Amino acid sequence: MIYSLKGKITAKENNLAVIECGGVGYACRTTLNTLSTLECDGRDVLLYTFMNVHEGGIELFGFFTKQELNCFKMLLSVSGVGAKAGLSILSDFTPEQFAMLIASGDSKTLTKTKGIGAKTAQRIVLELKDKITADNSGYDINAGTGKIPADNSARSEALEGLMVLGYTQGEVMPILAGLDGNLDTAGFIRETLRIIGTK
Numbered sequence: 184m185i186y187s188l189k190g191k192i193t194a195k196e197n198n199l200a201v202i203e204c205g206g207v208g209y210a211c212r213t214t215l216n217t218l219s220t221l222e223c224d225g226r227d228v229l230l231y232t233f234m235n236v237h238e239g240g241i242e243l244f245g246f247f248t249k250q251e252l253n254c255f256k257m258l259l260s261v262s263g264v265g266a267k268a269g270l271s272i273l274s275d276f277t278p279e280q281f282a283m284l285i286a287s288g289d290s291k292t293l294t295k296t297k298g299i300g301a302k303t304a305q306r307i308v309l310e311l312k313d314k315i316t317a318d319n320s321g322y323d324i325n326a327g328t329g330k331i332p333a334d335n336s337a338r339s340e341a342l343e344g345l346m347v348l349g350y351t352q353g354e355v356m357p358i359l360a361g362l363d364g365n366l367d368t369a370g371f372i373r374e375t376l377r378i379i380g381t382k
Contacts, residue, residue: 184234185232185234185243186231186232187229187230187231187232188202188204188209188211188229188230188232188245189204189227189228189229189230190202190203190204190205190209190227190228191203191223191225191226191227191228192221192222192223192228193208193223194208194223195218195221195223198212198213198214198215198218198270198274199211199212199213200213200217200218200221200230200245202228202230202245209243209245210243211230211232211243211244211245212242212243212244212245212266212270213230213244213245213246213270214246214251214255214270214273214274215274216247216251216273216274216277217230217245217246217247217251220247221247228247230245230246230247231245231246231247231248231249231251231252232244232245232246232252233246233252233255233256235259235266242266244266244270248278248349249349250278250279250348250349250350251273251277251278252349253278253347253348253349254273254278254281254282254348255269255270255273257311257314257347258272258273258307258311260310260311261306261307261310261311262306262310263303263306264303264306264307267298268296268298268299268303271296271297271298271299272293272296272299272307274296275295275296276296277380278348278349279376279377279379279380282315282344282345282348282372282376283372283373283376283377284308285307285308285311285312285315286312286315286344286368286369286372286373287369287373288308288312288369289308290304290305290307290308291304293307293308314344314347315344315347315348315372337366337367337368337370337371338359338360338362338364338371340368340371341359341368341371341372341375342355342356342359344368344372345359345372345375345376350379354379355375355379358374358375358378358379359371359375362374362375
């Protein structure tokens with residue numbers, strides 16, 4: 184499995200970027216959000232990759248951030264959602280926006296993406312909401328910067344959900360520790376993502 188590629192972008196097309204590494208050009212299917220960050224200016228860039236092997240062949244997908252890659256993988260885990268739909272959704276929404284839609288149960292906004300109907304959007308929210316707001320029993324929530332009370336399950340669940348998206352404890356715990364303790368899990372995730380998005 185190819186974890187990442189580092190090299191120069193030699194071509195960009197609709198939902199496709201070619202990155203040259205060691206004299207080999209790798210065609211990576213990607214989102215419009217990732218494409219907007221890539222320039223064919225001779226500088227090295229790093230793309231986090233996902234390889235999809237299927238009957239029709241092998242496809243390589245590349246993303247500028249781990250968060251976008253993790254959201255893509257989650258979308259592929261939803262029954263009836265393929266790579267094309269996943270790229271379309273993540274072209275219309277950043278990982279932070281997508282996570283907020285799932286955490287808040289907003290399937291209607293997902294239907295703004297071309298090809299995503301109401302039933303598919305509802306299925307995405309239904310199947311992914313538990314993954315983003317999963318129970319956090321495997322992490323030391325008092326580690327790192329900022330402390331979260333051990334009995335605050337909503338904060339703990341929010342931490343787990345944010346880590347599923349690819350954020351580290353060090354990134355999100357100081358934010359979570361400073362939020363209003365009366366929020367529910369979705370509220371903690373929503374507010375943390377909002378604050379991250381303004382930095």
